[in-house]
Amino acid sequence: MSTLNEREQVNQNQPNRGKIEISDQVISNVVILTLAKQEGKEITQKSRDYKYYRKQVTIERPDDNSVAISVKVRIKYGEKIPEVTSQVQQAIKKEVESITGLKVVSVNVLVEDVIGLKGKDTNEEAEGKEENKQ
Template identity: 40%
Template sequence: MTEERDTGKIKIESDVVAMIAGLAATDTEGVASMSGGITEGWAKRVSGKNVAKGVRVEVGELETAIDLRVIIKYGAKIHEVAKNLQENVKEAVESMTGLRVVEVNVFVEGVEIHREEEEKSEEFVNRLK
């Protein structure tokens, strides 16, 4: 976002929008973590940019679109977490930047299983054998 004023220019970089979105996402109940994927991790190392893990944004003059890649906590209702995630990220980005968020796309890439649930899953699978 770039805004011209009598006193000067205001520009909000896409990395700032990504950071706000990432922080709002990780504060959402049911989100275990963000998922950066192999290519994002590699690109971050090569470019040296401080890109929020699991967040991709497109920022225009007045609007932004956001993609989130997340890991959900085991037992959480995925559809409810995703809806809350969209609302929380949209509210945070709009209130902090003044940009209009046109879409927040959520890609659930995994479920975090704690050791306790993992052992139950293994027991269940062993009983089926």
């Protein structure tokens, strides 16, 4: 582990190359992919699941170096809500901080729905009917 003086010297030897910014969309995409991974899904930006997740994520920026994240999730019937939401919070915090270097000050999780294990829930059926109309 380097001392503060060593780190200061390293930073002084590197010229300022300009500002790096990460858009809220990038952070949101990291959150979406993390949520999908938690559910065991692999998604693309063209998938219906991606479009669903996009509506469930809110990003706030208290300052330039930190982010507050809010997500809405559906939990499968029978799963323990405190355990699942805690896992979601930890996974999102870890991934966003690791990938972006930003400090995650909070991950707020709203359990929006409980879905059945067999068959489709009513939200998915309604979405499917809407897509068939188009």
